[in-house]
Amino acid sequence: MTSNATCPVMSGANTESSQGPMAWWPKSLNLDILHQHDAKTNPMGPSFNYRKELKKLDIKALKRDVKKLLTTSQDWWPADWGHYGGLMIRMAWHSAGTYRIADGRGGAGTGNQRFAPLNSWPDNTNLDKARRLLWPIKKKYGNQLSWADLIVFAGTMAYESMGHKTFGFSFGREDIWHPQKDIYWGSEKEWLQKSGGEGSRYSGERDLSNPLAAVMMGLIYVNPEGVDGQPDPIKTAHDIRITFARMAMNDEETVALTAGGHTVGKAHGNGNAAKLGPPPEGAPLEEQGLGWINQETSGVGRDAVTSGIEGAWTSHPTQWDNGYFDMLLNHDWELKKSPAGAWQYEPVKIKEQDKPVDATDPSIRAMPIMTDADMAMKMDPAYRKISERFHKDPAYFSETFARAWFKLTHRDMGPKVRYFGPDVPKETLLWQDPIPAGRKTYDLKLVMSEIKASGLSNSEMITTAWDSARTFRGSDKRGGANGARIRLAPQKEWIGNEPERLSKALAIYEAIAKKTKASIADVIVLAGNIGIEGAAKAGGFNIKVPFTPGRGDATQAMTDVESFEVLEPVADGYRNWLKENYVVTPEELLLDRTQLMGLTAQEMTVLVGGLRVLGTNYGGSKHGVFTSKVGVLSNDFFVNLTNMNYAWKPTGRNSYDIVMRSTGKTKWTATRVDLVFGSNSILRAYSEVYAQDDNKKKFAEDFVAAWTKVMNADLFK
Template structure:
């Protein structure tokens, strides 16, 4: 039932690319985006700030010592449960990382988005505003040397370590951004989970969860702790957990280890009905200074806090790592009860006194422990139960599984290991890091020799350009996966993707392989396309060189988790005029989405589409949008002919508004065919303005140069070597 298809929707309704955004949720919010018009950056650190350099000058051990001390430095304005903020900070880090989703690589910990709307106000992130504010003195002290994004994760690690938990390592390198990321689709619902929004998977039916979403309801990181839509059914909860954790790249074992390991620590908060608290940060009064979910200070002092609405700790030792979670889960039968806030939760029947938990404020008082419906899934769902029993009986196995899964959780969106900074980067290569062996830069002779060999190989410009594009264009800046490095285009699954025209690709790669000499495949594929682009420019009369930087390595099949590459398959690639199936967003939205993942600007997107069309790079070698009489030459003909008033366009009735024909206005003679992705450059006013520039007399060479620069950017995307 899990569709791997981004943007496919069970309802079949068309939607906006980015769904419901901050301006929809908070129409009264300050409109700072008017100051970011015309390319002005909201980042006070400026373009030249080198975060890696700043991080490398960090006094890492001093920072860790300060964080360790902070764990037990309880502040009167938000006293620590059990005198220890560790569990609270682990939840903060988990929620920072847990928004990651494999299908588009967006979300995750890597840019510190938890500071901004909507995440700062998601019900599931309740009270994490306090956790971030507790960290402020330390952030202030270490300044530019540690980003918020890095600090969230490091603090989670230190919290685990300080309570005796297992940690696998830490890599820094998450550079902060200074505005909400508006490219992330979080859903279309108009209500939050705590306002009665329906669950995205119907509890009674096996409905699809719309991709790329990875949470079950608006405002949640993953599943509803009370069960699907509030239905306390552990088996249905297991179904939701499996689907959502899978979308975060976690298998059953990792899911069990993470959840049980996380809930070894801390407590849930549901001391009072939630309507006795103030609203979320983004909607609250100015004098609260960015805080939400508040009540009176003496209520806070007494521990009368409501976050999830569930109340209680999972174990009798909520500030120490150990095996109590599974011990209690299996030792007792549980009954469904209501918390003081009204949430449904599970309580052990007749617990022994030593299995009671301390009160969060008064350790001499004993209170019952609890399990959420999601926790009960680890016992009741057969596949989870097997794993849980193994972990119950083998603490070392749980330690290892938790440490590794936590490391993956927190680093999954950082891309290749080369991007990790700091003294605690684990030496071991992990398959989910998509390892690529180091390459070496080829000699000038090797480069020029291969160029002339490939250009006289009989392969066409289109074939060479297509292979290079297929290789490089998988890159996504969201999680830094994909790209030409590694040459995974020659491996499963990429070599079988329909968009890559597999038969043609295999033939072309075979020729490249035979001729490449000392070059790595990854370099040779890029160089073949680059040589073809250069030739196409020369054929059009432009005396230019297209830059090439070698040094890419080749990954093997053993170094490739093939399944994990499935989500990188384009469901639509406007650059190659490819659409697999009609989406719940417009096809031109998919082009913009892909351009965003490639890190392109509007002009870069435009010149690439126009250039790739005239070079013949369409999937299936279709003629759509090939608006030129001299295909194979790098010209601005696409723009010139698209804007030519002598042509009138009409839909092809059977295409469902996807295909068009252009005919001569006077004679009625058919001249061109095109898709939405082509015509949008003439119909959309903003894209038309860009198209006009490139169609103008005098800008022919500008077009060629801009195409080459954008091509070069894509060919080198995803290289951190």
């Protein structure tokens, strides 16, 4: 059994429910993650198209309005030094910084920060004020500007306003309208729970559970005071390296982001944190949806408490410069406690003129600070080397930070074709998973005839197309059939892709593509469609599977092998395959994969049933193949699954015999993924629909519709 540290992604597979009718049966499979963001929750209606609305947006006017807002201080939440830049940058950073590469979930792409739990995380204290400050902008531009875009745009404009040349910006993030249920934030039962003990996200010496990136429940990155609140820059450096790597950042990007984020703004801890009221989700009605209100002092300006750490990092916190490295490297530092009682570092000796002025009174100088994470940039040998290079070469630091900030805030947007606006960089970056444009016009009939004459079986064609497309993640729009990366490293060697079988099919497809001028990606998908059409015809249904041409073929040079390794499947319930046994059940892993692919429970049901009878199981396994007509697209899986003449007998941890009640003889074998469609009440309801005598055609049509959705998931308009 695999440990939690290396366990596959558990996000959407977390089935425990503590609310509603299912609270009585907390281990029951929870299908809610497949039905979140239903159209009924969206106030914009089915005809709303954000892309079309964006074309009406006056981006120049928006820039002017945002930059004006940044320097227009409001009495109800006054700006430090008269500039909201630091606050807006922190908001954008904490929105984007929830992204993690393991499952592609999190990030700034949906405006999820507006909702619980993120809007009430301890690490997001007072970011509710930033979003309220932006409300006049959102109100003015309305449907032409999503909250998701505005949050990131405000942070980017803040840097420009303070003198930094940014790398670029793209609009195109579309809002959700209620919290995301599919993101696993950890198993802890309390905020900021220290490592060790029940529910800890750490095992071993300090192995962080997959797919988590933050070190504590309620933090975005690492604890600024040190590991479990105990200062130790070397230990903190270990946490930083793991956390930022899981956000797809290398050491240089990590130092750049840390320094760039702390070049401007300040931390707030000039008061008693215990006096703060509840966060937004727990605040009383009269607080207007805001949280962390201090009823004993003004709680704003000089009295604000956020992280508990108090002070700015640089001499000039409202301008972009190289002051962070000047301050960090040119001073010795000693541990102190902030007024709020948090650990922070202050310089042993510093000239009065090098101190930043007070955020509210320019006649007063304040002591600068560093966090334990900042000190890691000085004490860790690798980080120190990078910091010294940035210190000596400010231009290189600015350029590196600009690119890292762009990556941080755009990583979850997917391919460049989804970007929008005049500031989209012309340069195509490797982490954007570039794919050349494919040809949309070629002799389709010739390609089809070559595929049919190839000698490949329907099962081989369907399986190869499925394996190519199943990598798609709706979370960060990565993977999928477009690009035909299944023929490149690392995908061509993934055990789940059956390399020997795959290489046979790819050799044939590459020859067909070369002869017909079609892309290999198109050939792979078209062959799968042809296989399904043949199987449907054998079942008595003359169904045409829709095909959209135009996919391109990526090259190995366009493919970051290390980045794509996280897309490797460890299970595929659709092909009845597990790489090994895990703590997470096979059906939970199926749910997680299904949600990432953007499928509903009904689509999952019909696809599993169809793929079983088509004979596409991994390694030719017979588990769940409840038919005597393998290769024919029929509803036999559901007919026999729901037939009470059969009994199910466990034979192992994930194996069952399906026996005839009359004789006790084994008719078929199955796995948990097969039988959950007959045992779970909701999935059984779907299975019964497809088992009905009058729904044989509906089954075939629904299977084709769901198949087409998977094949086209990564074709963005």
